[in-house]
Amino acid sequence: METSVSMVTSLADVTLPNPVLTASGCAAAGRELAPFLDPAELGAVVTKSVMLLPRSGRATPRMAETPSGMLNSIGLQGPGIDAFLAHDLPWLAERGARAVVSIAGGSVGEFAELARRLAGAPGLAVLEVNISCPNVASRGQVFACDPVAAADVVRVVKAESDVPVFAKLSPDVTDIVGIARSCVDAGADGLSMINTLLGMAIDTDTLRPVLAGVTGGLSGPAIRPVAVRCVWQVHAALPTVPILGMGGILTGLDALQFLLAGASAVSVGTAVFHDPCAPVRILAELRAELAGRGFGRLSDVVGLAHRGLQR
């Protein structure tokens, strides 16, 4: 019975065999997960946000565990786009894994340059634009919190790119629908949501912030209701825009909530730290839950929770 559910989904015009992906920054570039799962079995591998130059990341401590979640302040440590193109993307392509490549920049120009460098790269299925980065030009204000800056980034990336472009939204805004609309108007083919929420923890023994970066991004099941709400609101306002949903997904039923809210696929992030097999386990659980509810196709549940509701 279970195998009869069609799990096929799509992100804009890219068809994926199933809707469960990794989350940027929670699977590196897939290689370290190979002992635990076959990256080609996932809908896609979403790679750690890559920037133009190699980045050291921040000082430690970079993490703090919090109730049903964690704070992280990594600072986008990474090898830079040259090493990524030489070593990471080919590894995924050789294994038949689809790559959603996340890019991050400190300026509109850096985003454009990254998209240009990635154009035509084998294995690249979708570009995810991590706009939750400080914009150097506006004294570090985060792109994702400014509809104009967010749109500027999306526009230049879209112009350079030959694959669908997904803008990754931050929940730390008063009107996520407004930012979503502005990204879509600028050409975004879809939206990834949500990134982490800004949080903080203080060590009551040292009487100082736990993280060297003082504040950090909150992730894990603690943020799931916020994430489901964001997906819900954006899908209600922009029902034709594909959404890659994420935030605290730990089980197949958690994933189902995101699909019902309007996501076409989901990313599994922090859960991988708890259970390195989480993405494949969640896929199997989701399949069984769909079968158990009598659904023959995954696409039948996307946005289903909206149906028949008065607005």
Added chain:
Amino acid sequence: MRAPSQVTARVVAIEPAGAYQLLTLAAPTVAAGSEPGQFVAVAVGGPVTSMLLRRSFALYTADPGTGLIQIVVAEHGPGTAWLVRVEPGASLDVVGPLGRPFRLPPEAGTAVLVAGGYGSAPMFDLARRLRAGGSAVHMVIGAGSAERLFGVDEAHAVADSVVVLTDDGSRGIQGLVTRPLPQLLGPAGASMVYACGPMAMLEAVGAAAASHDVPCQVAVEESMACGIGVCMTCVLPVIGADGRTRMLRSCVEGPVFDAERIRWKDVGTLPADVLGADAMVVH
């Protein structure tokens, strides 16, 4: 070195060992390919836990024959508080073996093994392997107090000589583990040092070894969110063969490093000459 696996391990036994609890787990695939210095990452809190991150523990023993592994757990915060109270017969979710082990010398020599607190856990298997390779082994075991020493009797069984120290003098010599090192590392002394324990101790042992020109490997303990190399939380500044310092992941590039490669004074900071630190200044 074998790829890690994720297993449901049955708790075969749990018994007190001084201030610690010694857990014996049935985990055949972990036991099969592990080497001293490697660790396991254990999920804590049960199936509906709110503690998402695994806790890391050095392997104390790993027997491919019986499929059993042992870890020595100090109660620290809520995760270890849960772990030291598991019952025999319970199941634990274990990932391992993880990390790079201590490297054995290409030829036999004299090894000094220095351990602080539960840091002695990986040292006994290491001592046995060194001795099997023809090396002489001297152990220095220290802790804050007598009950925080682990494995003194076993040390006598696996080493040619043993020095025991405690900070408060409640057992052995009063003092730090660095105290006997000048003698052990002296002119006719050691050809290699291995150390495991708190970071401050590792730094001091590394410095002592360096001052006697003896190579020293240390197993570090950094906060780890994933233990498998995907999250980048567990980094520290390490000097590479090319002379450049990089933020290396202690879970996959360590936990064993050459002490002289670690920029001890800079751990917990971002030195300006680290590869990629210039990119941090901009944003």
